[in-house]
Amino acid sequence: MTPENARLSQLRGGLAPVEVGARGIESVARNADCTRLRAIVIAGLTPTEVVKHVLGQKPDAMSPFAMTLTQAFERRLLANAGASLLTAYREKGLLQQVEAKIASIADHAPGNSAASRNRRERETRRHVEAKLRGDPNAPNLILNPRLTLTIVGVTHAIELDYLVASDDAAMYRVGAIKSFADRGGKTNKANIRSGCREASVGTLALQQLLANLGRAPELAGDRVDMVLRAPGSFTPRLFASMRAESELASLTRALATSPSDLDQIEQLLPPGSTFATPGIIEQLPNHYCSACKEHCALWQRCRAQAQAQGQPIILGEQAAEQLAAAGSIGRAVDLLDGTGRPPDNRAEETLTAELRAASALLDRIANG
Ligand code: SF4
Incomplete structure (x- = not known):
C-alpha cells in the first residue's frame, strides 16, 4: 500500500474504497465550491456510499426505467464488438471501410478482481502506446478503456465508454454514450454539458498517461465525441469532435481548488476522527445549491442543514x-x-x- 493509500484508508475509517469513476469526478466540477463533496471523492468514497454506510440511510436510486434504458442503449452500441458504434462512425465518414480494428478491453479482462482491473489498465495503455508509435494495427475503436487520473496524489481509475481514432489520427479522442434523446435545439443543455464534462475527465486521464509516457499531453486534444439516441428508438446519433475546452478548464479548476492535497483533507477533520465518524460529514464545509439534487446523494441532508441555518x-x-x-x-x-x-x-x-x-x-x- 502506498503512503497516500494508507492515509486515505485511515481517513475512510474502515469504509471500503469505491471507484468513483468519471461520473464521480465530473460531479465535483458541478459544484466546485463544495469542499464536502471534493473531500469525499478524493478520499475514494461517493456521496451514495456515505448515505448508505455512514448515515445508514437509503440513497436515491436511479429510476429502474432510466437505468434499464441506459444499460440497454450502451449494450446495443457496444455489443457485437461495437458493430453499431462503428457503423455510426462510418455513416458520418469519420472511419473508412478499412478502419475497422476494434479492441474490447472489457472482453479482454472481464471481472472485478484487482488482477482483471490491472490487466484492463495495461491493455488500454498498450493500445495507446501502439498509437503513439504509429503502429498500423492500433485499434480504431477501444471499447471500455480503463485509464487512471491522479488527483492530489491519489490515483482514481476511470472506465470510459470508448476511445476512437482514424488510422491517420495522432491520438485517440474520448467518446461517451448517453441514453438521453437528441431533440435538436431542445435537448437539455445541462445534460449535454455534463456528458461533455464526463468525457473530458477521460481526456484529462489520457493527458496524464501521455505525460507519463514522456509525450505532450496536448496530443489528447480538447474535443470529445458523444453518442445520443434518436427519440423513440435506439438509433445512435453521433456528435463528433465537440469542443470541450471550457469543460476541461472547469474540471481542471475544480480539481485544483482546495483541499488540493491530503494534508488539507486531514486538517478538515477533527483529530482522531474519520469520514466514518458519525456527524463528521456534516461538519465539512459545503455549498448547497438547487442543482445538488441532480448529482449528489447528500442533497437532502445538505438541504436540511441549509434550512436549519436559514440559508x-x-x-x-x-x-x-x-x-x-x-x-x-x-x-x-x-x-x-x-x-x-x-x-x-x-x-x-x-x-x-x-x-x-x-x-x-x-x-x-x-x-x-
Ligand atoms: S449535496 Fe451537499 S455535499 Fe453534495 S454537492 Fe451539494 S452541498 Fe456538496
Missing part, C-alpha cells in the same frame, strides 16, 4: 442572490419587519428598502 439558497438561486446582503432568511425578515438590529451597512439598507417596496406592492396586489 436563503433553500428559496432558490435567485432569492439567494437577492438576499445575499442579509446572509440568512431570518435576518432578511428582521430587516423587512424592522425587528432586530438596524441595517449594519449600505447593502443591508438597500435590501431593506427593496424588501419593503416589494412587500408594499404585494400588499396592494393582494388587497386592492
Whole structure:
C-alpha cells in the first residue's frame, strides 16, 4: 500500500474504497465550491456510499426505467464488438471501410478482481502506446478503456465508454454514450454539458498517461465525441469532435481548488476522527445549491442543514442572490419587519428598502 493509500484508508475509517469513476469526478466540477463533496471523492468514497454506510440511510436510486434504458442503449452500441458504434462512425465518414480494428478491453479482462482491473489498465495503455508509435494495427475503436487520473496524489481509475481514432489520427479522442434523446435545439443543455464534462475527465486521464509516457499531453486534444439516441428508438446519433475546452478548464479548476492535497483533507477533520465518524460529514464545509439534487446523494441532508441555518439558497438561486446582503432568511425578515438590529451597512439598507417596496406592492396586489 502506498503512503497516500494508507492515509486515505485511515481517513475512510474502515469504509471500503469505491471507484468513483468519471461520473464521480465530473460531479465535483458541478459544484466546485463544495469542499464536502471534493473531500469525499478524493478520499475514494461517493456521496451514495456515505448515505448508505455512514448515515445508514437509503440513497436515491436511479429510476429502474432510466437505468434499464441506459444499460440497454450502451449494450446495443457496444455489443457485437461495437458493430453499431462503428457503423455510426462510418455513416458520418469519420472511419473508412478499412478502419475497422476494434479492441474490447472489457472482453479482454472481464471481472472485478484487482488482477482483471490491472490487466484492463495495461491493455488500454498498450493500445495507446501502439498509437503513439504509429503502429498500423492500433485499434480504431477501444471499447471500455480503463485509464487512471491522479488527483492530489491519489490515483482514481476511470472506465470510459470508448476511445476512437482514424488510422491517420495522432491520438485517440474520448467518446461517451448517453441514453438521453437528441431533440435538436431542445435537448437539455445541462445534460449535454455534463456528458461533455464526463468525457473530458477521460481526456484529462489520457493527458496524464501521455505525460507519463514522456509525450505532450496536448496530443489528447480538447474535443470529445458523444453518442445520443434518436427519440423513440435506439438509433445512435453521433456528435463528433465537440469542443470541450471550457469543460476541461472547469474540471481542471475544480480539481485544483482546495483541499488540493491530503494534508488539507486531514486538517478538515477533527483529530482522531474519520469520514466514518458519525456527524463528521456534516461538519465539512459545503455549498448547497438547487442543482445538488441532480448529482449528489447528500442533497437532502445538505438541504436540511441549509434550512436549519436559514440559508436563503433553500428559496432558490435567485432569492439567494437577492438576499445575499442579509446572509440568512431570518435576518432578511428582521430587516423587512424592522425587528432586530438596524441595517449594519449600505447593502443591508438597500435590501431593506427593496424588501419593503416589494412587500408594499404585494400588499396592494393582494388587497386592492
Ligand atoms: S449535496 Fe451537499 S455535499 Fe453534495 S454537492 Fe451539494 S452541498 Fe456538496
